[in-house]
Amino acid sequence: MNVQNHPVVSREEWLAARQRHLADEKAFTRERDRLSAQRRALPWVKVDKDYRFRGPDGELKLADLFGQHSQLIVYHFMFAKGWEEGCQGCSFLADHFDGADLHLAHHDIALVAVSHAPFAEFQAFKRRMGWAFDWVSSDGSDFNYDFGVCARSEDAAAGKATYNYEKTDSAEEEMPGLSVFYRDEAGAIFHTYSTYARGLDLLVGAYNFHDLTPKGRNEDEIMEWVRHHDRYEGGAKSACCHGE
Template identity: 80%
Template sequence: MNIQNHPVVSREEWLAARKQHLAREKAFTKERDKLSAERRALPWVKVDKDYHFQGPNGELKLADLFGGRSQLVIYHFMFAEGWDEGCPGCSYLSDHIDGANQHLTHHDVAVVAVSHAPFAEFQAFKRRMGWKFDWVSSAGCDFNYDFGVCARAEDVAAGKATYNYEKTDGSEEELPGLSVFYRNEAGEIFHTYSTYARGLDMLVGAYNYLDLTPKGRNEDEIMEWVRHHDRYAEEASSSCCHGS
């Protein structure tokens, strides 16, 4: 719809249209609640593999990432070895983690970002972004491959590489995703859920704001306009016009 020629009506007509749309919103909310319940009811897979990670104090096991909680959400952050900065899209999403963590850490949920690059390589970027959430490295283990955010060269060559549960021709070093785990009182760990691509939208609060506005997300391709949050000021400064 062309926003420049958007229909303008009386308050009474607007109210009638809004109530009609409200009925659809309520139906969608009920369907979303149902979908969330179905997600929680999915079967689990026991994690027996000995994954290891690198954190600020050395080696960590998967169990350590729970931080004493029973539920763990891992964001697979795109930052490969040799990169100077993280993926702008992953950074856009990650800008929302610290705010949520103020509440999640008190509700039996740990949120940890995991990247394939060696731990030391993304510390400067983390400081630059001002993030406080836990972010560890999976370098040297199969974690990123096993949870669908990295593809081995031989799998790409053989046409066996997958992303978002489908075969892909891509050969990117890393792709974004999210995986959820549960740890019971016996210390057993289970993989309960993973999502990729548009499944990550729900984590991006800024998109929910945009979806309420007249222009919406206003993008031709997903996140094409998104920058690292410290880059917007640079772009605004470089695009300033000065009268002659």
């Protein structure tokens, strides 16, 4: 939208237009509530595979990532072996974690980032970003492959990789995503939900602020303007690939 030539009206005309739009906003809120209820009603899959991770105190099982909670949100953070810094888009999203983490922990939810790189390789970057949230490595495990965020190099090169529940020739070896798990009182773990691409928008609180403003997100490509938060005077475009 061209904000320079935007229509300007009287307060009465503005109020009438705003009330019409409010009706659409309320319909959207009700639809979002319906989709959220539908999401919670999805069937679950029991997780029997023995996934192993590496954290600050050594090896961890998937059950360990829950801590004392029954619900676990895993953010699949794009940081591959040999990288010196994480994906800019994932970093933009992760900047929202620490503020939410305390509230989540007090409502029976653990939030953990998981990356494919060896644990030691992303510690300097985590310190640089000033983050405190839990972040572990799945190096040597099939976890990232099984939950749809890593592709074998030969599959990615041949355009046979799957991302966001469909085969695509644009998938890379490392992609972003989020997975949710539940642990029952007997200790059984279930995979309840995963989302990718634009499904991750809900986690980016800054975008919700953008959407309230006249210029909106003001981007030609998704996250093209995003930088690591200590490099906003320059730097490359986001490395994340997000489709619809």
